[in-house]
Amino acid sequence: MLKLIALLAVLFLSASADATESYGMPKLDIGKGGQCVEEPQWMRKNHMKVLLQQRDETVHQGIRDGKYSLKNCIECHASTKDDSVIGRADSFCEGCHRYEAVKIDCFECHSSKRKSTLVQKESK
């Protein structure tokens, strides 16, 4: 009887693991990572709203130290391999956006590269 229960438990666990993987959730290269400005799950849902609000405050009122800055997102989350948040299937922004089939317009104008690395390269 014990063996049967153990077997069932193993089957159940492996089945649930399979279920998660079969969704094909993107595995992202989160760069340096670290403590985000909000809970990751909240950010997944709401990052576009906070970025939109802050962008207007920055462009029109010159408030540049807001909490939700696109540059700060990139600073932590650009890949450590190519310093970018787009361009590859596992890039921090592009990975999820490909999965959700949502076009990102940000990087047609904004730089997708980590600023501190660019500054270092220029000063060399």
Next chain:
Amino acid sequence: MSDTDIQRRQFLKTSVGAAAVAIAPGMLLFDMAHGKSEAVSSKVRWGMLIDTANCADGCNDCVNACNKENGLSGGLSPTDSQWIRKVELKDMRSGRTLALPMMCQHCEEPPCVDVCPTAASFKRADGIVLVDKHLCIGCRYCMMACPYKARSFVHEPLHDQKPDVPRGKGTVESCTMCVHRVDQGRQPACAEACPNKSILFGNLNDPESEISKKIRTVASTQIRADLGLNTGIRYQGI
């Protein structure tokens, strides 16, 4: 209250003090690096005074500094963006020549803002005229309205823009008076680069600022003053 309680309170007081001391310099550094958290106000009006007598013929340092700071190609074809250009003038009768840098004049009454159908072209409270590229639809009406030919349209897709200066195809752009630097308390790239210090940047609303004092004492003119736009850029020695 027991002895332990009092000791605990004292410990808490001192640790809070220590934490404040430890955090304060960090906060200051953060402010310096990222700019102010207050909205810009109309108490300030940014402007420039350009001394054309010191502006050397053939010197292009301000233009090059602008191109480097803002990630412009520096090309001169009709489809390349030019935010600042050197203009050379010659009086045919006397033969006197004159060189000066020409860019967005940051008008108090900007025609580009009047004509913009989407309110993308706007004037910030501190007098800097900008394009909100999130709103710009690329109609180029502002380019036609500008008497100074200061604006450019981005015709081709761009790559490797500067993190501080987003630019993109299908939008109009012009001199931003290096707004990203000004918000950090620095001066525009052209003013910093001029080898003869002939571009003086400052607050026109502050009577004690260097630029206000100089405007009070030397003769300066606005270009096309007849249009009554009250430009933020003034020229000396034209």
